[in-house]
Structures are given as structure tokens and as C-alpha cells.
Amino acid sequence: MKLFGYNLDYENSYQKWSFLISHKLFKREGERYIEMEGEAVEVDDEVALHFEKIFSRYLKIAYVDILNADRADLKVSVYYLDEPAIMVHKVVWRHLDNKVTYIVYDVSSGEPPQHLEEPECRELLSVFGIPIF
Amino acid sequence: MSISEEVEKPGDLSLLITDDARVKYPELAKRDSLELYDAVGREIRARGLFPVRGQDFQVKISANPQLSPGEKLVRKTLSVCNECRSLIRAIVLERDNKIWIRKACPDHGVMEEIYWGDAEFYYKKSMEANEGHGIENPYVDILNACPFNCGLCARHRSHTALLNLVITNRCHLGCWYCFFYAQAAGYVYEPTLNHIKFMLAAARRQKPVPAKAVQITGGEPTMRDDLIEIIRAAKELGYEHVQLNTTGITFMFKPDLARQVREAGVNTIYMSFDGVSPITNPKNHWEVPYILDVFRSVGMGAVLVPTVTKSGNLKEVGAMVRFGLKFNDVIRGVNFQPISLVGRVPRKERERLRVTIPDVIKAIEEQLDGQVRMEDWYSVPITIPISRFVEAVTGKPQFTMSNHFACGTATYVMQDRKTGRITALPQFIDVYGLSKYLEELTEYIKRGGSRKIAMFKLLYKLNSFVDWKKTPEQLRKRKRLLRIIYKIFVKHDYNALGEFHYNSLFLGMMHFMDEYNYDVARVERCDIHYVTPDGRVVPFCTFNVFPEIYRDKAQMAYSISLKDYLRMKGFTSMAAERYRRNIRKLEAGEPYRRYYEGFWDPSQLSYEEKKQISMRFGVPVVED
Numbered sequence: 001m002k003l004f005g006y007n008l009d010y011e012n013s014y015q016k017w018s019f020l021i022s023h024k025l026f027k028r029e030g031e032r033y034i035e036m037e038g039e040a041v042e043v044d045d046e047v048a049l050h051f052e053k054i055f056s057r058y059l060k061i062a063y064v065d066i067l068n069a070d071r072a073d074l075k076v077s078v079y080y081l082d083e084p085a086i087m088v089h090k091v092v093w094r095h096l097d098n099k100v101t102y103i104v105y106d107v108s109s110g111e112p113p114q115h116l117e118e119p120e121c122r123e124l125l126s127v128f129g130i131p132i133f
Numbered sequence: 134m135s136i137s138e139e140v141e142k143p144g145d146l147s148l149l150i151t152d153d154a155r156v157k158y159p160e161l162a163k164r165d166s167l168e169l170y171d172a173v174g175r176e177i178r179a180r181g182l183f184p185v186r187g188q189d190f191q192v193k194i195s196a197n198p199q200l201s202p203g204e205k206l207v208r209k210t211l212s213v214c215n216e217c218r219s220l221i222r223a224i225v226l227e228r229d230n231k232i233w234i235r236k237a238c239p240d241h242g243v244m245e246e247i248y249w250g251d252a253e254f255y256y257k258k259s260m261e262a263n264e265g266h267g268i269e270n271p272y273v274d275i276l277n278a279c280p281f282n283c284g285l286c287a288r289h290r291s292h293t294a295l296l297n298l299v300i301t302n303r304c305h306l307g308c309w310y311c312f313f314y315a316q317a318a319g320y321v322y323e324p325t326l327n328h329i330k331f332m333l334a335a336a337r338r339q340k341p342v343p344a345k346a347v348q349i350t351g352g353e354p355t356m357r358d359d360l361i362e363i364i365r366a367a368k369e370l371g372y373e374h375v376q377l378n379t380t381g382i383t384f385m386f387k388p389d390l391a392r393q394v395r396e397a398g399v400n401t402i403y404m405s406f407d408g409v410s411p412i413t414n415p416k417n418h419w420e421v422p423y424i425l426d427v428f429r430s431v432g433m434g435a436v437l438v439p440t441v442t443k444s445g446n447l448k449e450v451g452a453m454v455r456f457g458l459k460f461n462d463v464i465r466g467v468n469f470q471p472i473s474l475v476g477r478v479p480r481k482e483r484e485r486l487r488v489t490i491p492d493v494i495k496a497i498e499e500q501l502d503g504q505v506r507m508e509d510w511y512s513v514p515i516t517i518p519i520s521r522f523v524e525a526v527t528g529k530p531q532f533t534m535s536n537h538f539a540c541g542t543a544t545y546v547m548q549d550r551k552t553g554r555i556t557a558l559p560q561f562i563d564v565y566g567l568s569k570y571l572e573e574l575t576e577y578i579k580r581g582g583s584r585k586i587a588m589f590k591l592l593y594k595l596n597s598f599v600d601w602k603k604t605p606e607q608l609r610k611r612k613r614l615l616r617i618i619y620k621i622f623v624k625h626d627y628n629a630l631g632e633f634h635y636n637s638l639f640l641g642m643m644h645f646m647d648e649y650n651y652d653v654a655r656v657e658r659c660d661i662h663y664v665t666p667d668g669r670v671v672p673f674c675t676f677n678v679f680p681e682i683y684r685d686k687a688q689m690a691y692s693i694s695l696k697d698y699l700r701m702k703g704f705t706s707m708a709a710e711r712y713r714r715n716i717r718k719l720e721a722g723e724p725y726r727r728y729y730e731g732f733w734d735p736s737q738l739s740y741e742e743k744k745q746i747s748m749r750f751g752v753p754v755v756e757d
């Protein structure tokens with residue numbers, strides 16, 4: 001399975017929005033989840049569409065907003081995996097006093113991602129033994 | 134057993150849909166149930182009505198357009214290729230105090246188009262950009278890149294400000310440039326009343342703000358016998374504002390229909406009007422005076438809608454404003470639309486026709502001797518601080534007009550009855566000052582401040598935003614203007630806006646896009662939408678720029694053939710429905726002279742020339 005993870009430093013005066021997204025992917029090995037290293041990739045249409053499928057509903061941004069933004073530094077990693085894994089994207093909302101939320105999904109479940117506040121995310125990840133970051 | 138009796142469960146929908154994803158419309162119409170319209174809509178989307186990559190569109194974002202020396206990057210965006218209409222990368226740039234869009238297709242190279250004719254004005258208007266609510270309950274999943282995923286999808290940033298509802302593609306005219314009307318398209322699209330109810334209800338489902346305003350359009354909507362029932366259905370479903378988009382010609386012959394339309398709940402007629410002469414307005418020049426008289430007699434307001442071209446009617450934009458002001462008792466607004474050049478239009482032809490918003494605004498300023506200045510026009514999202522303030526006071530999400538700032542601008546003008554002087558609203562109201570102050574008060578309430586104190590502060594300060602010396606007489610009397618503003622902010626009585634409308638002329642400007650100047654950043658904020666027969670809500674500038682994917686594809690799928698329509702009606706051809714113009718009779722009438730006096734002298738053209746103009750445009754002429 002091919003998967004993308006996103007790091008994005010975003011500031012857009014049109015929306016008066018500013019946030020920082022970082023991510024980690026944890027794959028299951030035996031009983032544990034361990035963090036994986038991805039490979040850097042360029043943005044193509046597949047990367048852009050994948051981004052929108054995950055984030056547009058929660059963050060109200062599309063790829064064109066990244067292009068349009070006053071400042072947007074997008075770094076994308078690709079992961080290839082066959083085993084169960086959990087993808088976690090952390091969002092620091094700079095225009096909301098650095099409030100933190102997380103977008104989490106189980107990559108093999110087919111379920112849509114969940115957008116969680118910090119305490120809920122901590123609780124969810126603790127079930128899998130994954131530390132919050 | 135008939136097909137309609139057999140269709141009981143979703144699995145049987147195949148009986149209503151052909152293999153090539155078309156609805157057997159007579160069968161569906163016989164069944165006529167809201168649930169079935171919904172179920173068929175979902176099914177037909179899955180079977181290919183929804184855009185399919187590789188078949189309906191391509192994405193080619195591997196090439197990057199570059200700046201040339203002396204140019205300044207304004208922003209990056211996405212657009213479509215003029216040739217293959219694939220999604221491609223683009224930049225918006227400044228050169229020679231103009232704004233351009235340059236795009237690069239890996240297969241068809243670099244192409245460029247004018248975007249806004251004045252860079253300084255573009256930057257000023259960009260300061261008025263503002264974010265709206267978007268929608269919380271997308272209608273479709275994200276499967277494709279924007280704009281090939283309508284809609285609305287989770288990326289979309291504006292709820293519906295105005296919903297367009299096409300109730301027929303039949304038309305009594307046959308304008309040469311139109312490929313959409315029944316005779317040219319070869320099919321008739323005419324959803325049943327119940328089907329229309331399903332579509333109207335679909336657009337009302339939007340959260341947090343349901344669609345509140347609908348424009349009933351066509352084809353020519355007055356060609357339907359059940360128009361009044363359709364208007365009533367819209368009102369019953371909660372549409373507060375219902376307007377009709379028509380040539381107006383039917384009302385000339387059926388004044389009582391105008392009364393019924395008014396009584397059923399239509400507040401405004403949007404009527405095509407491309408100029409004050411037959412040369413610029415061959416479509417309904419001769420009929421307009423009679424139509425306006427009918428509207429006046431039934432208390433109906435009209436908004437004139439000119440499509441503006443550089444080589445055609447740009448020279449008459451000032452005259453059109455004057456015309457609106459002269460008959461301001463019936464004309465509520467003039468909504469200019471710089472031409473959108475959808476389809477294959479060669480570069481030379483585009484250069485001849487193309488105008489952008491600042492070009493039209495400048496022409497109005499020049500032609501009205503500076504009475505309506507460039508700085509009197511504001512971008513539509515300037516209204517958002519008002520919505521936010523009302524939202525903070527009432528605690529309820531409000532209607533926001535959050536289209537892209539480059540899509541549209543507007544102002545209000547008034548004419549002093551005694552002096553004839555024209556004044557635009559920003560000449561006596563400090564729009565920026567008021568808008569900034571509303572933002573401050575909204576913040577104050579959001580931080581826990583008292584709503585009552587905020588209202589009190591606003592009332593106390595309102596006066597300071599008005600320059601009474603420059604305020605036209607009709608709004609100065611007993612500080613009428615303040616009473617209107619008070620009603621809007623304190624009572625949230627938007628009927629007060631109507632009161633304002635009756636005392637002024639609305640001037641609007643919206644530049645619908647085409648493939649040459651297409652900007653995905655604009656369309657994702659579009660707030661003028663269409664509802665499709667399968668229940669999607671699709672932005673105007675995807676619906677009409679990609680008709681093969683949206684408008685025509687959806688309407689054709691729900692249509693009946695022209696042959697079947699003729700058989701049903703017992704016609705041998707559509708000619709029976711065609712309007713024929715009697716130029717001599719129309720010009721001889723008193724209303725014709727009353728309206729055009731001072732604007733157009735009919736002796737400038739011979740009868741033969743006028744006849745040619747009408748026939749070339751597509752309206753046949755009769756002589757008795």
C-alpha cells in the first residue's frame with residue numbers, strides 16, 4: 001500500500017489562517033507500533049488529491065489554497081507498507097493561540113480520518129501504545 | 134405490468150436508467166416520487182454522470198509557468214488548458230499595471246490571458262477578501278481534482294448565495310450564439326413539478342446555511358404552464374427570495390401572468406438588456422419599454438443584465454446606468470456581466486470582445502463624468518463583516534457572500550431629483566470605517582462582551598460614518614438613512630434592504646469565467662450555484678464552463694428527444710413556440726418613445742437595417 005504523509009507550514013491572509021502540520025506513521029510489528037521513516041516526494045496530482053481527501057473536510061483547505069497562500073512550505077513523504085498502521089497528523093493552529101488538534105486514521109480500515117482534540121487523541125493513541133507528539 | 138409499477142426497490146432502478154447512463158424520463162415522470170428522484174440521482178451518478186478521470190477530464194500539473202523579466206508574481210493557482218481543457222498549473226502576475234493569468238500545459242505549451250485590467254485596483258479589492266462559512270455537509274465525496282468534482286464537495290468554501298434552477302431548455306428566441314435551447318440541443322429538458330421540488334429541497338439541505346435565494350431560469354422559464362406552481366413551491370420550501378430570469382417578452386402579451394408571478398412571490402425579474410440601441414441590444418430592445426410598463430403596473434422590480442463586450446456595448450455602459458436611474462421606480466439595478474468567452478474563441482476575437490471588471494468600471498466613470506468613481510465600487514465579500522456582526526448578536530449562522538474578491542464588485546447609486554446629480558453610496562457612507570468598526574464589535578462580543586452594549590455602541594457611532602452634506606435628499610429627510618441602517622443591524626430586518634433598494638439603483642458586476650481566464654481559486658469560493666436534476670449543487674463557473682461534464686451532461690441525461698416532445702404536443706416543429714417581432718408596431722407605440730427619448734433616436738437606422746439586425750440575431754420579423 002502506498003501512503004502519503006504531509007508536513008505543511010501554512011499562512012494565508014485570505015482566510016486569516018496560519019497553521020503547522022506535522023505527521024508520524026506508526027506500523028504494527030508484532031504487538032507494538034513503531035514509527036516509520038518515509039521518503040521525500042514531489043507534489044503531483046496524486047499527492048494533491050490525497051491531501052484533499054484527508055484534510056479538506058477538517059482544515060478547509062484544498063491544494064489550490066496552498067498554491068495561493070502567502071506562505072506555504074509543503075513537504076511530502078511517501079510510505080510503502082503491507083501491515084496495519086496508524087497515521088497521525090498534528091495541527092498547531094497558530095491563529096488560535098497555538099491550539100493543537102490531530103487527524104488520525106487507521107490506514108487499512110477504510111474508515112474516514114477522525115479529527116480529535118489533544119486529550120481524545122492521547123487516549124486513542126494510548127490504546128496502541130503510541131506516544132502523543 | 135408497466136415499468137413504473139415494477140420499480141419498487143433500488144435494485145430495480147436499472148429499469149429507469151439506460152446502459153449509457155440516461156434516465157428514461159417519461160417513466161420516471163410517471164412515477165414522480167421524491168424518493169425515486171433521489172435514488173435515481175444517486176444511481177446515475179455512480180453510473181457515469183459524475184465526472185470520470187480519463188474520460189471526462191485530465192490532470193496535467195507537471196509543467197510550471199514562469200515569470201518573464203519585468204513581471205511580478207501575484208500568486209500561484211490552477212487553471213485549465215485552452216486546448217485540451219485539462220487541469221494545469223498557472224500563475225497570476227502583474228505587468229504594465231495589469232493583472233494576467235499565465236498557464237502551462239505539458240502538451241500545449243504556455244498560454245496567457247488578461248485577468249483584471251488594472252493592477253492597483255486588483256490589490257485594493259484584494260484587501261476586501263473575506264472567508265465565508267463553506268458547507269458542513271458536502272453532497273459528494275472527494276474523488277477528483279477541483280473543478281471536476283462538483284458538487285458541492287468538502288473543498289468548497291461558500292454556501293449557496295443564489296441558486297439557479299433551470300426549469301426548461303425551451304425558448305421563444307433563437308439567439309445565434311446559444312447551443313443550449315431545445316431546438317439547437319435536439320432534446321427537451323423539463324423536470325416535473327415534483328422533480329423540481331426535489332431539486333429545491335436538495336439545495337435547502339446545506340448546513341450551516343441553507344440556500345435562501347433562487348433564480349428560476351431556462352431556456353425561457355415563462356414557457357412553462359406551471360410557472361406559478363413552481364414559484365409557490367420555492368416559497369413553501371423556505372426560499373425567501375425568488376427571482377425570475379427572462380427575456381420579459383411573454384409578459385408583454387400576458388400582463389396578468391406578471392401579476393400572478395408577483396403574487397406568487399417573485400420579488401425581482403432579471404432581464405437581459407445589452408444596451409439602449411437595437412445595435413447593442415437586438416435581443417429585446419423593441420420590447421423592453423412595454424415589458425417595463427407591465428412590471429410597473431403590477432409592482433414588480435426589474436434588474437437589467439447587460440453582457441458587456443469591448444467592441445459592442447462598452448460605450449453604452451454609462452447610458453445604461455442613466456436609463457436605470459431614469460426609470461428607477463421599476464428598475465432596481467443594473468448587473469453588468471463582462472463577457473465570458475466559453476467555447477473555442479480565437480485569440481483575435483477574444484481581444485476584440487474581452488473586457489474585465491476594472492475596464493467596465495472605468496468606462497462608467499468616464500461616461501458619467503466622474504460621478505460614479507472607481508473607488509465607489511466594492512468587492513462583494515465586503516459585506517461579510519455585517520453578516521459576522523449579526524451572527525455574533527443573534528448567535529445564528531448568517532448568510533455570507535463569500536465569493537472570490539475578483540469575481541464581482543458592486544455599489545449603489547442615487548440621483549438627486551432636483552439637480553440630476555448622481556451620487557454613489559460610498560461618497561456619503563464610510564464603508565471601510567463601518568466595516569472595520571463592525572469587525573471590532575464582533576471581536577468584542579466573541580471575547581464575552583455584552584451584545585446590548587455592542588448594539589448601543591454601534592447606534593452611538595453610526596452617525597459618524599455618514600457624511601450628511603453629501604447624502605442625497607431622499608435619504609437625508611428625517612435621517613431616513615439611519616433608520617434603514619438601524620433596522621438592518623438592530624432589528625435584523627433585511628426587508629429594510631428592500632427599502633434601500635427602492636431609493637437607489639444597485640449596480641453590480643460579475644465576471645463569469647471561461648477556460649481562458651479560469652482560476653480554480655475563484656471557483657472553489659463560488660456562491661452562485663445550480664442545482665442539477667440528480668440533486669447536486671454545482672458552481673456556475675463549472676456548470677457553464679464545462680457543459681459537457683455538468684450542464685449538458687446532466688440535462689441531457691434527464692431529457693426527452695425533440696421528436697417525442699413534438700409528438701406529445703401535437704406540433705410538427707418548434708416554430709409554433711417561436712416569437713416573431715413586429716418592429717413597426719413596436720416603434721410606433723408611445724412607451725417606445727417615452728423610454729428611449731434622449732437615449733436612442735430610431736431614425737438613425739432604416740427599417741431594412743433594423744430588420745436585418747433582428748433577423749441576424751435570430752428573431753424573425755413580421756410585418757402585420
Ligand code: SF4
Binds near residue numbers: 282656672675
Ligand atoms: S468547484 Fe467546489 S464543489 Fe466543485 S470540485 Fe471545486 S471545490 Fe468541489
Ligand code: SF4
Binds near residue numbers: 643658661674
Ligand atoms: S459564478 Fe463565477 S464569477 Fe461568479 S462567484 Fe462563481 S466563480 Fe465567481
